[in-house]
Amino acid sequence: MEQQHIDSLLERYLNLIDEYSRLREELSKLQAGVFQNIARANFTGERGMRYGQNHYDERMRALRVLDITPGEDDVPIFNIKSLNSPVDDEGRKEDEKREDSSDGDKADTTATQENSEVNPEDEQSPEDQGEDKEKEEKIKTKKATNNPLRWFGILAPAPLRTAQTLSIQAVEQVIPRLISVNAEMEHVEIEIRRARKKRAKAAAAAVAEKEAAGMEAVEAR
Amino acid sequence: MASNADFKDRQFLAVIGDEDSVTGLLLAGIGHITAGADAQKNFLVVDNKTETAAIESAFESFTERKDIGIVLINQHVADRIRHRVDTYTAAFPTVLEIPSKDHPYDPEKDSVLRRVRRLFGE
Numbered sequence: 001m002e003q004q005h006i007d008s009l010l011e012r013y014l015n016l017i018d019e020y021s022r023l024r025e026e027l028s029k030l031q032a033g034v035f036q037n038i039a040r041a042n043f044t045g046e047r048g049m050r051y052g053q054n055h056y057d058e059r060m061r062a063l064r065v066l067d068i069t070p071g072e073d074d075v076p077i078f079n080i081k082s083l084n085s086p087v088d089d090e091g092r093k094e095d096e097k098r099e100d101s102s103d104g105d106k107a108d109t110t111a112t113q114e115n116s117e118v119n120p121e122d123e124q125s126p127e128d129q130g131e132d133k134e135k136e137e138k139i140k141t142k143k144a145t146n147n148p149l150r151w152f153g154i155l156a157p158a159p160l161r162t163a164q165t166l167s168i169q170a171v172e173q174v175i176p177r178l179i180s181v182n183a184e185m186e187h188v189e190i191e192i193r194r195a196r197k198k199r200a201k202a203a204a205a206a207v208a209e210k211e212a213a214g215m216e217a218v219e220a221r
Numbered sequence: 222m223a224s225n226a227d228f229k230d231r232q233f234l235a236v237i238g239d240e241d242s243v244t245g246l247l248l249a250g251i252g253h254i255t256a257g258a259d260a261q262k263n264f265l266v267v268d269n270k271t272e273t274a275a276i277e278s279a280f281e282s283f284t285e286r287k288d289i290g291i292v293l294i295n296q297h298v299a300d301r302i303r304h305r306v307d308t309y310t311a312a313f314p315t316v317l318e319i320p321s322k323d324h325p326y327d328p329e330k331d332s333v334l335r336r337v338r339r340l341f342g343e
Contacts, residue, residue: 013340017337020333024326024328024331027319027320027326028320028325028326031242031245031319031320031321032320034241034245034248035241035242035245035321035322038241038244038245039241039322051244052240052241052244052266053240053243053244053266056247056252058254058260059254059256060247060252060253060254061253061254062232062233062250062251062252062253062263063250063251064234064249064250064251065232065233066231066232066233066234066290066291067232068228068229068231068290076228076312078290078291078315082250087232087253146250147250148247148248148249148250148252149248160248163245163248164248164249166245167245167246167248167249168248168249168250170249171234171246171249171250171251172249175234175291175293175317176291178317179291179315179317182315182317182333183312183315185333185336185337186336189336189340192340193340
C-alpha cells in the first residue's frame with residue numbers, strides 16, 4: 001500500500017523532472033536568441049553604438065510583474081502579469097491586465113475586438129465611444145513611451161526588437177513555469193521522504209513483531 | 222508551505238548578470254528603480270571589474286527585499302558566490318540560475334538537479 005503511494009509520487013516527480021528539463025532547454029534557446037540579436041544590433045549599430053547599461057533609463061518602472069497564487073497543497077504558482085501602465089512609486093498598479101500575447105499593442109486591439117464581438121448588443125453612445133477611444137489612445141501612448149526599446153532611441157534596430165520579443169517570451173512563459181515546477185518538485189520531494197520514512201517504520205515494526213513472535217515460540221518450546 | 226502573506230507583495234523579478242543578460246531581461250520590462258533619494262534598483266550588471274563583495278551584497282539585498290519574488294542570476298556569477306547561493310534556503314524569493322552569453326547552462330551545477338540526485342541516493 002505504502003509502496004504504491006511512493007511509486008505514484010515518484011511517477012509524478014519524474015514527470016516534473018521531464019518538464020523542468022524541457023523548460024531549461026527552452027530557456028537556453030530563447031536566451032541564446034536574445035544574445036545573438038543583441039550582438040547583431042551592436043555589430044550594426046551606428047558610430048559604435050552599444051546597446052547596454054549606458055542607455056538604461058534611470059527612472060524605469062516595471063511593466064511586467066509577478067502574480068503569485070497558492071495552488072494545490074499551498075504550493076505557490078508563479079505567473080507574470082503585463083501592466084498597461086507601469087508600477088507607480090508606492091508599488092500600486094493601475095489598469096492591471098493580463099496579456100497572453102507578447103506584443104502588448106496587438107493584444108490590446110485583439111482584446112477590444114473580442115469584447116465588441118462578445119457584446120454586440122451593448123450599444124454605446126458616441127460620447128462614450130469617444131471617451132473609450134481617447135482612453136485607449138492614452139494607454140497606447142503611455143505604453144509606447146514606457147517601452148524599454150525607447151531607451152535606445154526612437155528607431156530601435158530590428159534585431160533589438162527581436163531580442164525583446166524573445167525575452168518577453170522567456171519572462172512570460174518559461175521563467176514563471178520553471179519556478180512553479182521547482183516549487184512543486186520541492187513539495188513532492190518532502191512527500192516522498194515522508195512516505196519512505198513511514199514505510200521504513202512499518203518495516204521495522206513488522207521485523208520487531210516477527211522477532212517477538214519467534215521469541216514466544218522458543219519460550220513455548 | 223509558505224503562507225499567502227509571504228508572497229502577496231512580491232511583484233518584482235531581480236537580476237544579477239552580465240550586461241547582455243540584464244539588457245535582454247530589462248527589454249522585457251522587468252526593470253524597476255524606486256523613486257526617491259534612496260532609489261533601489263532590481264538589477265546588477267556584473268563585469269570583470271565587479272568585486273565579489275558587490276555581487277554578494279546585491280544578492281543579500283535582493284533576497285531580503287519583501288517586494289521581490291524571483292532572483293535571476295547568471296550561473297557563472299552564482300559560481301563566484303557559490304557558498305551564499307547554496308546555503309540560501311528561504312522559499313521567497315526563489316533563486317533561479319540562468320545561462321549567459323559566454324557560459325551555457327551546465328546541468329552539473331544546477332541546484333535542482335543536484336537535489337534530484339540526492340533524492341535518488343546518488
